[in-house]
Amino acid sequence: xxxxxxxxxxxxxxxxxxxxxxxxxxxxxxxxxxxxxxxxxxxxxxxxxxxxxxxxxxxxxxxxxxxxxxxxxxxxxxxxxxxxxxxxxxxxxxxxxxxxxxxxxxxxxxxxxxxxxxxxx
Amino acid sequence: xxxxxxxxxxxxxxxxxxxxxxxxxxxxxxxxxxxxxxxxxxxxxxxxxxxxxxxxxxxxxxxxxxxxxxxxxxxxxxxxxxxxxxxxxxxxxxxxxxxxxxxxxxx
Numbered sequence: 001x002x003x004x005x006x007x008x009x010x011x012x013x014x015x016x017x018x019x020x021x022x023x024x025x026x027x028x029x030x031x032x033x034x035x036x037x038x039x040x041x042x043x044x045x046x047x048x049x050x051x052x053x054x055x056x057x058x059x060x061x062x063x064x065x066x067x068x069x070x071x072x073x074x075x076x077x078x079x080x081x082x083x084x085x086x087x088x089x090x091x092x093x094x095x096x097x098x099x100x101x102x103x104x105x106x107x108x109x110x111x112x113x114x115x116x117x118x119x120x121x
Numbered sequence: 122x123x124x125x126x127x128x129x130x131x132x133x134x135x136x137x138x139x140x141x142x143x144x145x146x147x148x149x150x151x152x153x154x155x156x157x158x159x160x161x162x163x164x165x166x167x168x169x170x171x172x173x174x175x176x177x178x179x180x181x182x183x184x185x186x187x188x189x190x191x192x193x194x195x196x197x198x199x200x201x202x203x204x205x206x207x208x209x210x211x212x213x214x215x216x217x218x219x220x221x222x223x224x225x226x227x228x
Binding site for chain 1: 216
């Protein structure tokens, strides 16, 4: 069964860049069958999709964050990563990685456990 | 962007009662609507995919229905372990969006 695990700093200073990595086990990011997404959840609030990447490097981002987001994939390490620049306190959230099958209208079937990132000086 | 509106925001229910949560989309999304359960300090877990298909391992008391713009998640005979927040999610178009969540509390 596929497992996803987020990792990265839990504290980032305002105006700096948040960087997280999702390591996939039990499956391959090189599979052409899936998109690999980042989703976030501010404390006590709802879920927001950040964007996804395909193994080829093709990406799609939420327009609300597009100017600050970069998602990349490292097939040799079976990982994909998120960079969010110029962070503010509003970017404080639990960040999840998740998998979505490349079929019209597919759900996020597997999620990581999430990692809390706090933006504070 | 497709907006998903859930109702109610909060529901307090006694065990064995039936729970119904609705999700309305701002435009037609066919059956590309999915339901998740999130317990405190856990990641969301997929319950129902494509409006009415149960995900692997999900108890049979959870069911979904609907298409187009109106969808329903039903929990028959609520159990104490079902206390959680439930989210709908659409994957009909980009950006992917979620409902605001419905918190179910056990009385």
